[in-house]
Amino acid sequence: MKQEEISELENMALRVREHIIRLSTDGGCFTGASLSCADLIVYLYTHFLNVGPDNFDAPDRDYLFLSKGHDVPALYGTFVELGWLEPERLRNHLKTNDTIYWHPNRNIPGIEFHSGSLGHLPSVAVGVAMDCKMRGLDNRIVVITGDGELNEGSVWEAILVANAYKLDNLLFIVDRNQFQANIRTEELIPLEPLAPKFEAFGWKARRVSGHSFVELDEALAEVPFADGRPSVLIADTIRGRGLPSIQERADRWFCNFTHEEVDALLEELHGVRRAEIESEALMVR
Secondary structure, three states: OOHHHHHHHHHHHHHHHHHHHHOOEOOOEOHHHHHHHHHHHHHHHHHHOOOOOOOOOOOOOOEEEEOOHHHHHHHHHHHHHHOOOOHHHHHHOOOOOOOOOOOOOOOOOOOOOOOOOOOOHHHHHHHHHHHHHHOOOOOOEEEEEEOHHHHOHHHHHHHHHHHHOOOOOEEEEEEEOOEEOOEEHHHHOOOOOHHHHHHHOOOEEEEEEOOOHHHHHHHHOOOOOOOOOOEEEEEEOOOOOOOOOOOOOHHHOEEOEOHHHHHHHHHHHOOOOOOOOOOOOEOOO
């Protein structure tokens, strides 16, 4: 990957993070988790997935299921930067005149499936992958899961079924930001060693930095990682990436900042100064 291409991706991801920050007021959003997966979503839609306005309904399109649906500000921000969603619609966040809110909604073109309770989209994706296989199609079916989401038993049921049917058209990407809600994953239900767990269930696993476009490019160029086996990419990320004042803080999972704090956080994102945050830390379960 050339440096010019890397710079373009980094600049786009920066703009997506700006959108996320602007959505973190007037009701707020899941800021920290959205910032951790921004680079993943930007890379997937610009360099990996065969999907766009020209083929949203085509049977041979690729699919992305955002199973950790509370990261949808990163998805909306990416859609805006791609020209798929009007920028002004983000101002309708949480308003009754639009469908821009805390989880993906199929009323927005490009969204494949609603999400809500964690753990159900892996099974939906397995069904889509099986259907594509049965019809002889070459679609890629991608699921972005949270690491805390892996505590859901339904996720591992889907993992078992995917292996049983040799769904090598299926790719899980785990946003491994080390947090679930207001606690570190390893303090609640430890996940590590994570890659061997997937391997024991018949999957082929790889692990990269979820903030390195070079590593993402090199790894995803090899999908499927093994013929006849589902693939999983464990992407090590940082919750709150780009904002040192909230980065890796358990109490800044869901954020509802004042307008003044949003302005300060945008400056922090661009390296001007560290933001002083006084808004109440919200505990959302």
